[in-house]
Amino acid sequence: MLGHIVEVIVGLGLLIWGANRFVLGAAATARNLGVPSLLIGLTIVAFATSAPEVLVSVVAGLRGESDLAVGNAIGSNIANIGLVLGVVSVIRPIELKSATLTREMPALLAVSLLTVSLFLDSYLSRVDGFVLLTSLVVVTFWLTRLSLRSAANDPMKTEFEAELPVGVRMPVAMLWLAVGLAALLFGAQLLVDGSMEIARSLGVSEIVIGITLVAIGTSLPEFAVTVVSALKREYDLAIGNIVGSNIFNLLAVVGIAAAIDPATLHPSVLSLHIFVMVAFTLALFALTYETEGRGRVKRPEGLVLATSYFAYIAYIVVQKV
Numbered sequence: 001m002l003g004h005i006v007e008v009i010v011g012l013g014l015l016i017w018g019a020n021r022f023v024l025g026a027a028a029t030a031r032n033l034g035v036p037s038l039l040i041g042l043t044i045v046a047f048a049t050s051a052p053e054v055l056v057s058v059v060a061g062l063r064g065e066s067d068l069a070v071g072n073a074i075g076s077n078i079a080n081i082g083l084v085l086g087v088v089s090v091i092r093p094i095e096l097k098s099a100t101l102t103r104e105m106p107a108l109l110a111v112s113l114l115t116v117s118l119f120l121d122s123y124l125s126r127v128d129g130f131v132l133l134t135s136l137v138v139v140t141f142w143l144t145r146l147s148l149r150s151a152a153n154d155p156m157k158t159e160f161e162a163e164l165p166v167g168v169r170m171p172v173a174m175l176w177l178a179v180g181l182a183a184l185l186f187g188a189q190l191l192v193d194g195s196m197e198i199a200r201s202l203g204v205s206e207i208v209i210g211i212t213l214v215a216i217g218t219s220l221p222e223f224a225v226t227v228v229s230a231l232k233r234e235y236d237l238a239i240g241n242i243v244g245s246n247i248f249n250l251l252a253v254v255g256i257a258a259a260i261d262p263a264t265l266h267p268s269v270l271s272l273h274i275f276v277m278v279a280f281t282l283a284l285f286a287l288t289y290e291t292e293g294r295g296r297v298k299r300p301e302g303l304v305l306a307t308s309y310f311a312y313i314a315y316i317v318v319q320k321v
Contacts, residue, residue, distance in 0.1 A: 001201055007194030012217040014187025015052040019221040022180030023048040028165045028173035039147040041160035041237070042104070043140055046244025049225060050076075050252065051181075052218040055188035057253040061260030065196060066124065069257035070269060071210020072218060074277050076253075077112075077246045078211070079219040081280040082309025085242055087223075088230045089302030096288055096296070097155045098236035101243065103146060105285055107139060108243050112281045115250045119274055122265050129258025136251035155236050162234070191217065204320045207266040211273060212313055239288060239297075246281070268321040276312055280305075 026048045030040045047054075053076050057069040088094070096102075114135060118128045168176075191214060199209040222245050229238035283305065287297050315321075 001198070004194040004197040004201070007190045008198065008213065008217070011187045011190030011192075011194060012220070014183045015055075015191060015218060016220050016224075018180045018183025018187055019049060019052050020180070020224075021176045022051050022184060023221075024165055024168070025173050025175070025177030025180055028168035029170065029177060031164055031166075032168070032170045032173060036147060037161040037164055038157040039144055040164060041240065042143045042147050042244060045160075046241065047248050047252070049221045049241060050245045050248040051184050052188070052221060053249050053253045054256065055184045056192060056214060056218060057257045058260065059185075059188045059192045061257045063192065064261050064263075065192065065206055066257050066261045066263040067206035067266050068192065068195065068210040068214065069261075070124065070254060070265065071207040071273070072214045073249045073253040073257070074269070074273050075211030075215025076219050076222075076249050077277050078273075078280050078309065078312070079215050080222050080242045080246055080249075081284050082305050082312070083216070084219060084223045084226050085239070085284065085297065086302045086304075086306030086309060088226050088238065089297040090299050090306060091227070092230045092233075093299055093302070094230060094235045094238060094297040096236055096239055098240070101236050101240050101288075104143070104240070104243055105288060107142070108247050109281060109285050111135065111139065111247050111250050112278055115254060116274055116278060119265060119270060122267075122270055123262070124254070124258040124265055125262045126259055129255045129260075129262070132251045132255030133259065136248070136255060139247060139251060160237060205266060205268075207268060207273070208316055208320060212317060242284075268316075272316075272321060280308075 023045060026044050027040055030044050031037070035044070053072055056072050060066065060069040060072070085094075115132070118124070118131065165173075195209045195214050196206065198213070199206055222241055225241045226238045229235070229241065287301055
């Protein structure tokens with residue numbers, strides 16, 4: 001067991017470090033190519049911070065362990081809202097001002113409902129995977145148009161502009177992109193290996209390990225970005241990171257898992273986990289969506305989110321569902 005725990009810790013470390021380097025390389029490369037800052041933030045950075053989940057999904061899918069990939073995607077979305085947003089808003093209440101983010105929020109709700117509709121037959125087929133991956137292309141195109149049409153004074157654009165790397169030469173950016181990807185791949189392999197052995201040793205299902213251990217670990221890059229952004233009072237960037245990552249988690253992570261390894265879903269996915277994810281997504285929507293882009297997440301609301309998340313995790317660990 002100790003050896004498998006070390007595998008998980010090393011794998012998580014490589015995923016976190018690799019995600020940081022991958023984000024740096026991807027953002028710097030895009031900036032050197034003249035891509036607008038808001039487009040980089042809405043698409044490239046959002047996808048890059050979901051890279052740990054994507055790589056875990058690929059490795060798990062290739063090994064026929066689709067429950068781990070699905071649990072990782074659902075659990076990461078729940079963790080991003082309950083754990084990340086909840087804890088961060090307790091530390092510092094969050095106020096949103098971006099009209100762009102207000103328009104992005106319904107997209108997350110629509111993607112969540114699409115995923116639920118595909119899960120209803122309890123089977124994740126290749127067709128489902130291709131539907132999700134096609135939707136990823138459509139959403140990326142829509143986000144591209146959204147970024148190009150956004151007002152020049154949108155706070156989110158200013159915040160992304162301030163955070164994107166400056167002065168990174170193209171060869172260095174490409175090097176970090178490659179190094180980050182290699183670290184992510186190796187870290188994902190270690191994490192999947194160690195997690196599966198721990199699951200077998202503890203007698204719990206892959207879905208439980210995916211939603212708890214793996215999901216929390218792969219959500220750490222989003223947690224780091226959100227904490228730093230909130231402390232700098234870049235609140236739109238903090239929420240935008242969560243929304244973008246959750247969209248990519250469902251469309252890319254679940255889509256890739258289904259395309260690689262079609263499988264029957266674990267019964268608890270439909271009876272519990274997917275509905276908890278939708279409930280947290282609806283809570284995020286209710287707390288932050290305002291037509292004027294003035295949503296707020298106060299300390300008491302953040303405390304409710306965090307408490308609900310820990311209660312949920314405690315329940316599935318005790319019940320092993």
